[in-house]
Amino acid sequence: MQKALVIDPVKCTGCKQCELACSYVKEGEFNPAKSRIRVFDFHQDARFVPYTCTQCAEAWCQRACPVDAITTNEWGVKEVHDGLCVGCKVCIIACPFGTVNYNASTGKVIKCDECGGDPACVKACPTDAIIYMDVEQAGFGKMRQWAAKTDTAAQATQ
């Protein structure tokens, strides 16, 4: 089963505990600047939006990599192999969402790999703004919300 990180910005409070958990797991220290998930604060709109790699089925980053350092694992997750990555940054240019980034201290790129199927950000989030679920059901929550808003009386007259 492929799983996906499903993010609900409405629930996010901007606490950045996801960034802290991610950077601890990946870098061994608390360092939001190196987190693979980033939370953006749109202050004037009262919105906080956590953002990370969507694990495209046909991944631009993977296509662009000249040394095949990015591969797809059995869960559909795109992984960067540090031993192969030459730090050319072409994947960063290729990714339309900006979710591949460069780590100047190692000379390699970093991106979300869903922690091998047990994402740290999900466990750290106090509001369930990030959940990890079967990718084929990722839209159902929102679908249900909209379904609940459907005015059946109005529909009946259509």
Add this chain to the structure above:
Amino acid sequence: MGWTGQVLRVNLTKGTCTPEALNKDWAGQYLGQRGLGSKYLVEETDPKVDPLSPDNKMIFATGPLTGTCASTGGRYSVITKGPLTGAIACSNSGGYWGAELKFAGWDMIILEGKADKPVYLCIIDGKAELLDASEIWGKSVWDMDAWIKSRHQDPMMHVSGIGIAGENGVLYSCIINDLHRAAGRSGVGAVMGSKNLKAIAVRGTGGVKVDDFPAFLAATSAAKEVLAGNAVTGEGLPAFGTQVLMNVINEAGALPTRNTREVQFEGAHDISAEAMAKPSGKDGKPNLLANQACFSCTIACGRISKINEEHYTVRNKPEYWHASGGLEYEAAWALGAATGVSDLDALTYANFICNEQGIDPISFGATLGAAMEMYEDGALTDKDTGGLKLNFGSAEALTQATELTGKAEGFGKELGMGSKKLCDKYGKPELSMTVKGQEFPAYDPRGIQGMGLTYATSNRGACHLRSYTVSSEILGIPEKTDPLVTDGKAGLVKAFQDATAAVDSAGLCIFTTFAWTLEDIAPQIDGALAGEWSVDRLLEIGERVWNLERQYNLQAGFTAKDDTLPKRLLKDAAKTGPAKGLVAGLDKMLPEYYAVRGWTEDGVPTNETLSRLAL
């Protein structure tokens, strides 16, 4: 670890930025942030220093948990001598700035001297420099924040600085970071302004490590479960913010109203959390749009609000139609109950201006309340106010006065002196609701007796955040005590003061203590730092910090005479509510408090006490 080990010393007179090692011995004795910053201040300055002179220093200090995943571990304090009070000042702020300073590799910044022209301090990781601020001097906090981020082409920077109020020496001006989080009290913003320092902009890309990661993660996770499962920190504060208190305190008969003439406000409901959640305006959205957490906080008490676009304050000002930091309980009380104004949008507008220009809404609202009483009594005339009609309950008076104070124009200049100096000037000193020159906040000591002792003995002037006995007396945390009696309050206040000083020294938010005790906090500190960190050690540090601050104030010239309350609280009984007929029973609590503190009858720490605390 928990520390980066680096302190940045900035001499504004000479224009130098010099790194030095953190004094680890002191960190062992004073923990961090409030305690450690105070220790540096005490060692490096004369308590008699003029707060607004170049000889005063100001210290921006983080705690050992700042920048970690401990819940609320993102805080910093500004420690200096306060111009509003002449006492030691320590104002604590959340948001993201404190953590960013750690990520840039610094535990603390010590600022000394005075720049010859406006500057801002720019810290990008290990590189710190003073840059020209002439283009942002005279600008609001919000404009300054945008200018700095655009100039450095870095939207991820975090900025802490002053608005026009701090530049103009408004004695209760604050330092604002992340647009609406404030190191709010005692006029720390005016000290920054007196040094010609507009802001400190920080960007950090480094990491923070702790001593024992597995133990630390176990302790912080367990503590987060406690916060999430607690009714106040898991439900009340996220949903209603600190505004959860408005109706509760009003019903307890402890909501100081119209300059504390009364203890209950008929308009409380209109400015409460419930009112903020009601749809208003043509878009049908409520005043409250979202809640926001500070860095690493599980509680998320912050309010993000908007003003109804049709409201008179902003009808022609689209620049205020966006969301920003909304009303916290203290601000809603000060701008509302203390002035008798119950127009929620007017309060929200005034609160926006306070954030934008860097004004402490508690002191401002209380000062305006005093001015209103003087106006209604005839001690202040239209001529004095420049035509401002300062009637209790007037929303226009509130919003105009806020604008004028923010810009230090007209009568706003006089309001900017604070209620003590203002009431003295117009011959009504008894109308100033202050202790040691600082306006007291949103709890009337006649209805919550422990708060009377709290205000009277607070080392930074009247303040609720030095020992929040409201927890015990109203909410029953950790144990219920009767708010109307004085018995046992001396010991309660001391216990709260010491524990709070420890929490403030750790890098944590005091709101965690609705759910946490030091039993929850000690293991987190123990995981972060080398050495053994027990509850007893934290309590000893808390008591040491308290006595250190007390010593500073005594040397600055304060005496036991200053441990008092405004006459109105001591002589005029509450007229309504559960406390009807009661005055603040300070005389019954104070001698006992001195005794439990190990101080003389004159409120001076005895030699035994000092040596027990290694002071």
